[in-house]
């Protein structure tokens with residue numbers, strides 16, 4: 001018998017999915033046992049000379065490792081904002097055992113060479129699994145399809161394609177992309193934003209949600225219909241060609257209604273919502289603090305309510321962080337000049353706990369679905385998002401739901417300091433992250 005590369009791990013007293021306490025034994029990258037047999041199995045391992053470490057987790061909730069379909073890691077090209085290594089550390093601390101790195105790097109991830117590079121950097125970092133997302137169009141320019149097949153066949157085996165940051169606006173290109181990825185069971189993740197309705201490419205691009213607050217502040221508005229019109233078109237395109245569509249960062253009540261309508265008709269669409277759209281509103285823009293500038297923009301209280309309901313009833317499938325780190329100078333400037341985007345990896349689960357669990361909308365089992373099982377299923381992962389059961393790959397986390405912490409971005413592993421939650425007290429803390437059987441976070445700190 002060859003010695004395992006990592007010690008076995010006996011987790012005692014944790015509550016899987018927030019339910020009854022159970023012991024869990026992790027050995028050789030897998031969950032070896034759950035329940036009373038975990039400790040006896042651990043004794044057997046010890047008797048065979050295997051090192052078994054104990055992790056006491058009384059009061060902590062065990063969940064499958066989180067899977068983020070929407071992360072900006074900035075490398076290659078913008079290593080001043082984030083690197084695959086710093087983003088991976090942030091992910092592990094936030095409880096993510098897999099992240100999907102968006103293609104809007106520099107160069108854009110539109111070739112096999114770039115996606116292979118990002119994938120390799122993720123393996124080297126070793127804190128979370130990093131899956132590169134391929135661009136749909138060359139250079140995100142929306143004119144010519146990128147080499148989707150070459151990226152799918154590369155060692156990175158890309159299955160998800162997105163021009164995120166830009167909308168695949170041309171309906172013919174969108175149709176072709178949807179058709180193309182069917183051949184390898186891939187999917188297109190659309191950043192739904194009708195460019196003309198949001199002043200894209202003009203002197204006055206939209207700066208915030210179009211509504212009462214934008215009218216009062218005199219800032220160019222980003223109307224809900226600019227998102228909804230693209231989602232409506234795309235669900236019909238997906239139906240027409242029988243392909244899989246994923247809608248990135250849904251932000252409006254109308255979008256939730258359209259997706260609900262599409263699902264009722266059996267259209268193969270999935271959707272994500274960001275943590276920040278579950279809690280923050282456009283009222284915050286009155287401060288003119290660019291930390292609140294994001295795309296799609298913060299919307300209204302009614303939208304927040306509809307997004308929470310849509311997530312609770314399954315219309316919205318998953319949480320996607322849209323972790324978008326920016327260097328300080330890109331955020332600490334005049335509103336109109338500031339970059340769009342917020343960090344999110346290290347606060348995502350806390351915001352879900354606060355907005356969805358502590359409000360009684362969902363329980364921890366549903367948290368596991370929206371943060372792990374469902375995103376993993378969308379990507380067709382076979383070893384992520386799996387149940388906490390014997391024989392499954394050991395990608396899991398321990399969360400202390402009773403912890404309270406005041407968010408200080410200076411303490412974050414991400415290079416991005418642009419957290420809209422800075423100074424806020426959030427519930428919950430990730431105490432441990434186990435990646436393929438190896439503890440990469442212990443006692444709330446990186447190992």
Ligand SMILES: NC(=O)N[C@@H](CC(=O)O)C(=O)O
Pocket residue numbers: 072104164165166191293294295296322324325340341342
């Ligand atoms: N979400 C954001 O506000 N920003 C994203 C890209 C984008 O979706 O605009 C970024 O890459 O910074």
